[in-house]
Amino acid sequence: MKKHGWKILIAAGLIWAAGFALAATLPTGAGFLMLTLALPGLAAAVWGVLLIPYKNERARRFCRVLRRVCLALAALALISAVVVEALIFSGVSPQPNEDAPCIIVLGAGLYGERPSASLVSRLQAAESYLSAHPDAVAVVTGGKGPGESITEAEAMKRWLTARGVAPERVYMEDRATDTQENMEFSAELLRGLGLEKSPVVVVTNTFHMYRSLILAREAGLEASGLAAPVPRIGLVPLSCYVREYFCVVYMYLFE
Numbered sequence: 371m372k373k374h375g376w377k378i379l380i381a382a383g384l385i386w387a388a389g390f391a392l393a394a395t396l397p398t399g400a401g402f403l404m405l406t407l408a409l410p411g412l413a414a415a416v417w418g419v420l421l422i423p424y425k426n427e428r429a430r431r432f433c434r435v436l437r438r439v440c441l442a443l444a445a446l447a448l449i450s451a452v453v454v455e456a457l458i459f460s461g462v463s464p465q466p467n468e469d470a471p472c473i474i475v476l477g478a479g480l481y482g483e484r485p486s487a488s489l490v491s492r493l494q495a496a497e498s499y500l501s502a503h504p505d506a507v508a509v510v511t512g513g514k515g516p517g518e519s520i521t522e523a524e525a526m527k528r529w530l531t532a533r534g535v536a537p538e539r540v541y542m543e544d545r546a547t548d549t550q551e552n553m554e555f556s557a558e559l560l561r562g563l564g565l566e567k568s569p570v571v572v573v574t575n576t577f578h579m580y581r582s583l584i585l586a587r588e589a590g591l592e593a594s595g596l597a598a599p600v601p602r603i604g605l606v607p608l609s610c611y612v613r614e615y616f617c618v619v620y621m622y623l624f625e
Contacts, residue, residue: 379418386411399487403609416440454618458611461580464595466499470506470569473499473596474556476549476582477512477522478575485525487601488575488610493529495598496573500535508535509559511543511552549582549617550625553589560591571596577610581618585625 387408394404417440420433475496478489485493500506508530512522523544531537543559546552560566569592574582576597586593600607 376418376421376423379421380415383411383414383416383418386414398604400605400609402613403605406612413440413444450619451615454615455611458577458580458614458618461583461595462576462597464579464583464597466571466596467569467594468503470503470571470594472507472509472560472563472565472568473571473573474509474511474552474586474591474593475526476552476572476574476578477510477526477546479515480518480520480522480525482517482519483525483528485522485529487603487606488598489522489526490529491575491598491601492573493526495596497530497533497535499571499573499596500530500539507539507541507563509541509543509556511546511556513545513547515547549578550585550589550621553582553585553591557589557591566590568592569594573598575600575610577607577614581614581621584621 388411390404390408390411394401394408396404398404417437420437420440422433424430424433473496475492478492479486480489496508500508510523510526510530512526514521518525521542521544523542527537527540527542530540541559541563543552543555546555557566560568560570570586572579572582572586572593573596577600579595579597583593583595600610
């Protein structure tokens with residue numbers, strides 16, 4: 371068994387990875403989590419390849435070096451996951467500035483024209499703030515993505531106005547395709563309204579708040595946050611926090 375352990379490791383790893391990759395195609399709302407869970411299978415398969423008893427001494431030495439590199443990378447990934455998730459969780463309970471004359475509601479995906487559960491959660495938080503602050507206005511931000519028949523901004527404005535928010539209180543920013551653009555284009559819109567120096571409240575889900583506030587402040591906004599809960603639908607909350615880990619890492623490395 372030990373002699374052929376590398377074969378078992380490769381086969382089991384590939385089966386594991388293929389199973390979760392297939393699960394990612396199912397309409398569960400946790401596709402990103404499934405793809406992430408496929409990674410350990412791929413890692414196991416790679417490890418099995420590095421355990422192959424090559425006859426060539428140079429190949430064996432090379433595999434030993436690669437195994438050490440892989441272990442170091444795995445340790446680094448584990449440490450970064452703990453640190454980044456701690457940062458993400460540090461932003462789940464922000465205190466919104468109750469004197470802010472404007473809120474920015476971030477888009478979160480549509481099914482055709484219908485807001486996703488995460489977006490509805492954000493809109494409900496936005497509606498509550500606007501009801502409690504009748505002089506405040508809202509910027510709803512989000513363009514049209516794959517599978518969406520209208521822009522997220524348009525869907526959000528429809529949702530809010532259907533629930534009694536006056537249309538003139540809702541301004542649409544309908545070009546943004548990611549969180550950085552949400553903030554940059556919203557700041558541009560606010561400059562046109564003469565509100566660029568006023569405090570704003572960013573409305574998004576808890577998992578998204580830490581990164582959103584950083585990007586808002588980088589866009590020159592005096593921002594506080596109003597966190598909407600993550601919908602408790604199956605594995606969706608876990609999937610959101612796993613995906614956000616990669617987004618935060620990408621933000622620090624490339625943005």
